[in-house]
Amino acid sequence: MDALPDELLLLILGRVADGRVLLYAVPLVCKRWRRLSRDPRVWRRVEVSLGGCDHGPEGDDDEDTHGDLLEAARVLLHAPLLRSISFDWIDYCNGPWSCDFEKRVTVSALKRCKASVSEFHFPEPDYDTGSGIGRINDPLESFDESDRALVLGFILKHRNEVRVLTLGRLLLVNSWPWGGPLRNLPCAALAKLKRLEQLTLHVDSDICYGGELASGLPALRRLTVHPLWMSSDVNTSPAGMTGLLNDLLRGSAASLRHLRFVDDSVPKDVLRTVRVCAELQSLACRVQDLPLVGELPCLLSLDVNVSSGDSGHPNAAASLPALARYLETNKSALPRLRSVDIDSSIYFNYDKDWLAAHQTRLVRVFKSLGVFCSGAVKLKLTVDEKFPEVVEAFVGAMSRLELADLHSVPVALFPAVANLKHLRKLSGTVTYPEGEFQKCKTAVEEFKAKRPDVKLKLEAWTGQDIVESGQNWSSYSKEMFLFE
Numbered sequence: 001m002d003a004l005p006d007e008l009l010l011l012i013l014g015r016v017a018d019g020r021v022l023l024y025a026v027p028l029v030c031k032r033w034r035r036l037s038r039d040p041r042v043w044r045r046v047e048v049s050l051g052g053c054d055h056g057p058e059g060d061d062d063e064d065t066h067g068d069l070l071e072a073a074r075v076l077l078h079a080p081l082l083r084s085i086s087f088d089w090i091d092y093c094n095g096p097w098s099c100d101f102e103k104r105v106t107v108s109a110l111k112r113c114k115a116s117v118s119e120f121h122f123p124e125p126d127y128d129t130g131s132g133i134g135r136i137n138d139p140l141e142s143f144d145e146s147d148r149a150l151v152l153g154f155i156l157k158h159r160n161e162v163r164v165l166t167l168g169r170l171l172l173v174n175s176w177p178w179g180g181p182l183r184n185l186p187c188a189a190l191a192k193l194k195r196l197e198q199l200t201l202h203v204d205s206d207i208c209y210g211g212e213l214a215s216g217l218p219a220l221r222r223l224t225v226h227p228l229w230m231s232s233d234v235n236t237s238p239a240g241m242t243g244l245l246n247d248l249l250r251g252s253a254a255s256l257r258h259l260r261f262v263d264d265s266v267p268k269d270v271l272r273t274v275r276v277c278a279e280l281q282s283l284a285c286r287v288q289d290l291p292l293v294g295e296l297p298c299l300l301s302l303d304v305n306v307s308s309g310d311s312g313h314p315n316a317a318a319s320l321p322a323l324a325r326y327l328e329t330n331k332s333a334l335p336r337l338r339s340v341d342i343d344s345s346i347y348f349n350y351d352k353d354w355l356a357a358h359q360t361r362l363v364r365v366f367k368s369l370g371v372f373c374s375g376a377v378k379l380k381l382t383v384d385e386k387f388p389e390v391v392e393a394f395v396g397a398m399s400r401l402e403l404a405d406l407h408s409v410p411v412a413l414f415p416a417v418a419n420l421k422h423l424r425k426l427s428g429t430v431t432y433p434e435g436e437f438q439k440c441k442t443a444v445e446e447f448k449a450k451r452p453d454v455k456l457k458l459e460a461w462t463g464q465d466i467v468e469s470g471q472n473w474s475s476y477s478k479e480m481f482l483f484e
Contacts, residue, residue, distance in 0.1 A: 017047060043081040085121070087123060118161055190217075217248065256277045271292035277296075301340075303343070374400065411439065
């Protein structure tokens with residue numbers, strides 16, 4: 001080990017991600033290692049997590065949590081360089097800094113930290129378990145203006161170094177009209193991060209926005225947006241949400257390569273603005289958003305969600321044929337498309353009424369979507385196994401397919417897949433009626449005989465419906481067979 005040059009030792013030590021090891025263990029090996037442990041290059045992978053305290057209503061603080069917090073604070077004080085700082089406030093504590101000890105230690109460490117930091121991560125809200133505001137369980141709900149100003153000031157101190165930022169709902173804390181005088185501070189702080197390359201944020205229809213991001217983020221390459229409608233009318237386009245997202249897209253159009261819209265619907269004006277991002281390489285959105293997005297000549301990867309979430313809207317059913325026609329007639333809109341990920345959140349047992357009225361139209365939409373994506377060579381398709389006709393319609397339209405990962409592979413699909421002359425690999429779960437496993441196995445063997453060039457990785461499952469507590473649940477019995 002003594003014969004190794006410093007540069008090689010720095011590379012080895014630089015693979016250590018635990019700051020406590022670099023702080024407590026490495027310097028004790030020898031004087032040389034002590035000297036090298038202070039080199040910023042050794043710390044480039046270190047991540048620091050600042051968690052919250054789990055203390056009960058009587059104020060009995062968790063000493064183990066305090067110990068972890070003290071160690072994280074020491075790393076902050078002594079590290080010359082850090083990859084990331086995560087504010088991992090636990091969802092069962094009383095909110096950020098609800099414990100006086102936690103706040104004193106964290107605030108002191110942040111103020112005295114001299115490390116160069118390239119990533120900051122704030123907790124993501126939990127939309128499934130409600131607390132506080134509506135149905136959202138958000139650790140940042142209890143943040144007041146002084147708390148927010150402190151963490152934003154710390155980020156701004158590293159404005160020339162920050163490359164990755166996960167904001168959670170930090171933009172929305174106290175941003176409602178009845179919020180304090182600093183309600184626009186997060187947007188103003190975000191606008192100063194001119195070297196930011198990756199951003200994840202949550203925005204809603206009530207956000208306060210005053211044009212702070214009009215010049216955009218010129219280095220931004222990857223943007224993930226969680227839009228959440230808080231207003232009563234989801235057909236409106238609130239000025240705050242629309243203005244912020246439009247400014248962000250226009251100002252970052254030249255550099256933006258990856259865009260992902262998650263969960264709720266996006267204002268139509270924002271979707272139309274996506275068109276200015278001519279260099280976009282990957283996009284995630286809902287299938288009904290594709291006509292608004294329009295042509296994207298450089299797009300290589302498309303992630304599409306298909307759901308019945310808008311089925312309650314009076315125009316939802318009527319829009320399906322128009323959507324199908326657009327997809328059928330605009331397959332040249334994505335001339336460089338190579339990879340497609342389709343995720344359908346329509347489930348037979350939970351959307352029976354909607355499907356009873358619109359299943360034929362839905363099958364046509366999937367077939368049209370296959371035509372629209374027919375230039376792609378890689379496919380991941382997640383569809384309820386009780387919609388074999390949907391899978392057949394979609395896959396049958398993709399003549400250039402090389403790699404296919406299917407959540408459900410109906411037995412009847414094998415003849416059509418065998419005709420895909422470019423196919424090299426097929427993976428997924430073969431579904432078949434109960435008691436017909438031999439028929440399933442025969443179909444797979446016939447496919448292997450016809451297409452020995454295709455690599456298979458298939459599991460076989462049989463499904464049956466059972467009734468429990470008056471509701472239909474889907475239960476599956478896995479056959480212990482694997483086709484490879």
